[in-house]
Amino acid sequence: MVIPVNVRPFDDGGNATANGPSSRELFTVNSPNVTYTDSEIRSKYTYRTTSVNQTADGKYVATPRETVYDFKVDRKVPKVGAMLVGWGGNNGSTVTAGIIANRRGLTWETREGQRSANYYGSVMMGSTMKLGTDAKTLKDVNIPFHDVLPMVHPNDLVIGGWDMSSLNLAASMDRAAVLEPTLKALVRKEMAEMVPLPSIYYPDFIAANQKDRADNLISGSKACTEHVERIRMDICDFKAANSLDKVIVQWTANTERYAEIIPGVNDTAENLLKAIADGHEEISPSTVFAVACILEGAPFINGSPQNTFVPGAIQLSEQHGTFIGGDDFKSGQTKMKSALVDFLISAGIKPTSIASYNHLGNNDGKNLSSQKQFRSKEISKSNVVDDMVEANSVLYAPGEHPDHIVVIKYMPAVGDSKRALDEYYAEIFMGGHQTISIFNVCEDSLLASPLIIDLVLVTEMMTRIQWKASSAEGKEDFKSFHSVLSILSYMLKAPVTPAGIPVINALAKQRSCLTNIFRACVGLDPESDMTLEHRLADLPRSPG
Numbered sequence: 105m106v107i108p109v110n111v112r113p114f115d116d117g118g119n120a121t122a123n124g125p126s127s128r129e130l131f132t133v134n135s136p137n138v139t140y141t142d143s144e145i146r147s148k149y150t151y152r153t154t155s156v157n158q159t160a161d162g163k164y165v166a167t168p169r170e171t172v173y174d175f176k177v178d179r180k181v182p183k184v185g186a187m188l189v190g191w192g193g194n195n196g197s198t199v200t201a202g203i204i205a206n207r208r209g210l211t212w213e214t215r216e217g218q219r220s221a222n223y224y225g226s227v228m229m230g231s232t233m234k235l236g237t238d239a240k241t242l243k244d245v246n247i248p249f250h251d252v253l254p255m256v257h258p259n260d261l262v263i264g265g266w267d268m269s270s271l272n273l274a275a276s277m278d279r280a281a282v283l284e285p286t287l288k289a290l291v292r293k294e295m296a297e298m299v300p301l302p303s304i305y306y307p308d309f310i311a312a313n314q315k316d317r318a319d320n321l322i323s324g325s326k327a328c329t330e331h332v333e334r335i336r337m338d339i340c341d342f343k344a345a346n347s348l349d350k351v352i353v354q355w356t357a358n359t360e361r362y363a364e365i366i367p368g369v370n371d372t373a374e375n376l377l378k379a380i381a382d383g384h385e386e387i388s389p390s391t392v393f394a395v396a397c398i399l400e401g402a403p404f405i406n407g408s409p410q411n412t413f414v415p416g417a418i419q420l421s422e423q424h425g426t427f428i429g430g431d432d433f434k435s436g437q438t439k440m441k442s443a444l445v446d447f448l449i450s451a452g453i454k455p456t457s458i459a460s461y462n463h464l465g466n467n468d469g470k471n472l473s474s475q476k477q478f479r480s481k482e483i484s485k486s487n488v489v490d491d492m493v494e495a496n497s498v499l500y501a502p503g504e505h506p507d508h509i510v511v512i513k514y515m516p517a518v519g520d521s522k523r524a525l526d527e528y529y530a531e532i533f534m535g536g537h538q539t540i541s542i543f544n545v546c547e548d549s550l551l552a553s554p555l556i557i558d559l560v561l562v563t564e565m566m567t568r569i570q571w572k573a574s575s576a577e578g579k580e581d582f583k584s585f586h587s588v589l590s591i592l593s594y595m596l597k598a599p600v601t602p603a604g605i606p607v608i609n610a611l612a613k614q615r616s617c618l619t620n621i622f623r624a625c626v627g628l629d630p631e632s633d634m635t636l637e638h639r640l641a642d643l644p645r646s647p648g
C-alpha cells in the first residue's frame with residue numbers, strides 16, 4: 105500500500121510542522137518487495153554479487169551469489185543540528201552564510217550581474233540520479249539525488265560549533281574574504297549573532313603560526329577527561345537549546361600533525377580513555393572531539409587529513425555504535441585526480457607520473473606551510489590513485505605505480521582562490537606519451553562547503569537506515585551500518601574504512617556505491633546502464 109507523505113518537514117521559521125517532521129517523496133516504488141507506512145519504508149532487496157575463487161593453475165572460477173536483505177528506512181525527517189569544529193574558519197563561515205542565503209532565497213549583485221543562492225557542488229542538492237526508463241519514450245528518467253530518500257533539507261539545519269578564535273561569524277566571514285560584499289551585507293546581522301563556543305587548543309598539533317588566533321579557549325593545553333566532558337555538555341546544551349532530534353559534528357578546524365600510534369596509549373578504546381584521563385601529550389584535540397562525540401552518540405566526521413581516528417577511537421565508535429567518517433574533504437585537485445586517473449587507467453592508458461602542485465593564501469595554507477601539518481595533507485593527497493593502479497595488472501606490474509608528488513605553497517596574495525597545477529604524464533600506444541596539464545583555480549571554501557553539507561545529509565540519513573539478512577527473519581533485529589561510514593568516501597580524500605576493508609578512491613565507484621545503497625533502501629536494483637531496451641532487435645518502438 106502506498107501512502108504519499110506530504111511536504112516540507114518544517115515551516116519557514118525552521119519549526120517542525122504540527123504533524124511532525126515528514127518529507128515529500130517524489131516517487132513511490134510499485135513492487136511487492138517495498139511497503140510504505142507513515143513512519144517507515146521497508147524493502148526486501150536481493151544483493152547480487154560474483155564470488156571469485158582462484159584454482160591451483162591460476163584460473164578463476166566466478167560464482168554468482170544472491171543475498172536477500174531487509175532494509176528499513178525511518179521516513180520521519182528529524183530536526184538536525186550541525187556543529188562545526190573550526191566554525192570560524194573559511195569553510196565554517198562560508199557554509200553557514202551559504203545555508204542562510206539559501207534558506208532566505210537571497211539574490212545579490214556582482215560585477216557579472218545578479219547571483220542567486222544555490223547548492224552547486226553538493227551531490228545531494230545539485231545532482232541527479234537515474235530513477236529508471238520512461239515506459240513510453242524509453243528515455244532516462246532522472247530525479248534530484250536528494251529525493252531518493254527522505255533526507256534532511258540543508259535549509260533546515262541548525263548550525264553551531266566551536267572555534268579557538270573568538271570572532272563571531274560575521275567577522276569570521278570578513279576574515280575569510282570568500283564571499284561577495286553584497287552577499288555578506290545580506291547575512292551579516294544573522295551571522296554576527298553567531299559566536300563560536302570556546303575550544304581546546306594543544307599548540308603542538310597545529311602550526312605555531314596559528315597561535316595568534318587562539319583567544320577563545322577552554323583551559324588546559326593537553327587532553328583530559330574534563331575536555332571530553334565539556335564538549336559532550338556543549339553538544340547536549342546545543343541540542344536542547346534548539347530542540348534538536350540529533351546533532352552531527354564535523355571537524356573543519358586546522359590540519360593537525362599525525363599522532364603517533366603508541367601501544368598502551370591510543371591502540372585500544374580502553375587505553376585511549378585512560379590516556380585522556382592521564383593527560384597524555386600525544387592525544388590530539390581532534391581525537392578528544394571524536395571521543396566526546398562517540399560517547400555522546402553524535403556522529404563525527406573528520407574533514408581534515410590527520411589521523412584523528414587512532415585505533416582506540418575506531419574501537420570506541422564500534423563499541424558505542426556511533427558513526428565516524430573521514431578523512432579530509434575531497435574538494436578540488438584530488439577530486440579531479442580521482443576521476444581523471446580512473447578514466448585514463450580504465451581507458452588502457454598508463455599514467456607514469458602525476459605532479460600535483462598548488463598554492464593558496466588562506467589560513468589553511470598558512471597552517472600547511474608548517475612541515476608537520478603539510479605532511480598530513482601530503483599523505484591524504486598521495487594515496488588517492490592506489491586502488492585504480494592496483495586494479496589494472498595489464499598496465500602495472502605488482503607494486504608498480506606512477507611517480508606522484510604533491511607540493512603545496514603558501515602565497516597570501518591569492519587568498520582562498522587556490523591555484524592547482526597538475527601534470528599527468530602517461531604511456532600510450534606503441535611507445536607514445538600523452539601529457540595532460542591542468543590549471544585549476546579552486547575557490548577552496550566554495551568547493552568544500554557543499555561537501556560539508558553532503559557529509560551531514562548522508563551521515564544523518566544513514567542513522568535512519570537499518571538492515572538485516574532476510575534469512576534471519578525472526579531471529580535477528582535490524583542493525584545499523586558499520587560505525588565507520590565508508591559510504592562517505594565520495595566526499596573524502598582518504599576514506600577511513602573498517603579494519604581490513606579495502607579503500608576505494610575511484611570517484612565513479614564511490615558515487616555508484618552511494619547511489620545504489622540508497623536505491624536498495626527503496627527496493628531498486630542498481631542502474632546498470634545496459635539499457636537493453638535500446639539495444640535488442642525487434643524492440644517495441646515507442647514514439648518520442
Ligand SMILES: NC(=O)c1ccc[n+]([C@@H]2O[C@H](COP(=O)([O-])OP(=O)(O)OC[C@H]3O[C@@H](n4cnc5c(N)ncnc54)[C@H](O)[C@@H]3O)[C@@H](O)[C@H]2O)c1
Binds near residue numbers: 303358407433436
Ligand atoms: N577546499 C578546502 O577548503 C579544504 C579541502 C580539504 C580539506 N580542508 C581542510 O578543512 C580544514 C578547514 O579549512 P579552512 O580553509 O576552513 O581553514 P581555516 O584555517 O580557515 O579554518 C580553520 C579554523 O579552525 C580553527 N581551529 C583550529 N584549531 C582548533 C581547535 N582545536 N578547536 C576549534 N577551532 C580550531 C581556527 O581558528 C580556524 O578558524 C583544514 O584542515 C583544511 O585542510 C579544506
Ligand SMILES: O=P([O-])([O-])O[C@@H]1[C@@H](O)[C@H](O)[C@@H](O)[C@H](O)[C@@H]1O
Binds near residue numbers: 434462524
Ligand atoms: O581537495 P584538494 O583540492 O585536492 O586539496 C586541497 C589542497 O590542494 C590545498 O592545498 C589544501 O589547502 C586544501 O585543504 C585541500 O586539501
